[in-house]
Amino acid sequence: AQKITQTQPGMFVQEKEAVTLDCTYDTSDQSYGLFWYKQPSSGEMIFLIYQGSYDEQNATEGRYSLNFQKARKSANLVISASQLGDSAMYFCAMSLRRAGSYQLTFGKGTKLSVIP
Amino acid sequence: SQTIHQWPATLVQPVGSPLSLECTVEGTSNPNLYWYRQAAGRGLQLLFYSVGIGQISSEVPQNLSASRPQDRQFILSSKKLLLSDSGFYLCAWMKPTEAFFGQGTRLTVV
Numbered sequence: 278a279q280k281i282t283q284t285q286p287g288m289f290v291q292e293k294e295a296v297t298l299d300c301t302y303d304t305s306d307q308s309y310g311l312f313w314y315k316q317p318s319s320g321e322m323i324f325l326i327y328q329g330s331y332d333e334q335n336a337t338e339g340r341y342s343l344n345f346q347k348a349r350k351s352a353n354l355v356i357s358a359s360q361l362g363d364s365a366m367y368f369c370a371m372s373l374r375r376a377g378s379y380q381l382t383f384g385k386g387t388k389l390s391v392i393p
Numbered sequence: 394s395q396t397i398h399q400w401p402a403t404l405v406q407p408v409g410s411p412l413s414l415e416c417t418v419e420g421t422s423n424p425n426l427y428w429y430r431q432a433a434g435r436g437l438q439l440l441f442y443s444v445g446i447g448q449i450s451s452e453v454p455q456n457l458s459a460s461r462p463q464d465r466q467f468i469l470s471s472k473k474l475l476l477s478d479s480g481f482y483l484c485a486w487m488k489p490t491e492a493f494f495g496q497g498t499r500l501t502v503v
């Protein structure tokens with residue numbers, strides 16, 4: 278069965294420091310995608326970064342980078358130079374091809390709090 | 394560019410009343426559309442998905458139903474709401490490497 282595990286319910290980071298949010302996944306599929314989303318208190322889901330299973334280089338988007346370790350089935354999100362506006366819930370998700378569509382499975386999330 | 398609209402933003406409904414949440418997508422054709430529910434402080438649970446007009450797949454048996462009357466319209470419904478239907482509902486549109494979400498509907502059943 279496909280599963281996403283985020284083991285950190287909550288994290289604290291000092292402003293301007295880097296932080297790593299953990300994500301491990303479980304699937305027997307060879308082709309899959311990994312996403313990270315940010316959800317502020319308003320509830321909207323903001324796309325941060327995507328990594329394909331066949332991508333050899335780690336994805337980067339501005340201050341966000343995805344540390345993809347395929348053999349360990351991990352896809353950790355690294356946020357550099359944290360800002361107060363980074364305080365939010367962060368969700369890791371995996372997409373798999375199923376029955377003509379893409380199924381997106383989410384982890385339970387990590388609540389990040391940035392301390393001034 | 395592709396956009397996704399979802400309404401209403403908030404809704405307070407009594408137990409036993411009907412529900413209709415609407416989602417529309419612009420800037421694409423034949424999108425894969427999804428309804429997710431998020432309970433307070435939890436992750437997202439997939440409720441329904443649709444790969445085309447009239448094609449609905451249910452992931453979780455429940456008090457809800459979905460319909461896709463037009464290519465870019467996806468509707469979540471209930472004939473009689475339960476207290477347990479309270480939550481944050483999100484519509485999503487997905488391509489292989491991208492998934493876009495609506496603004497969400499916060500439903501409170503009282």
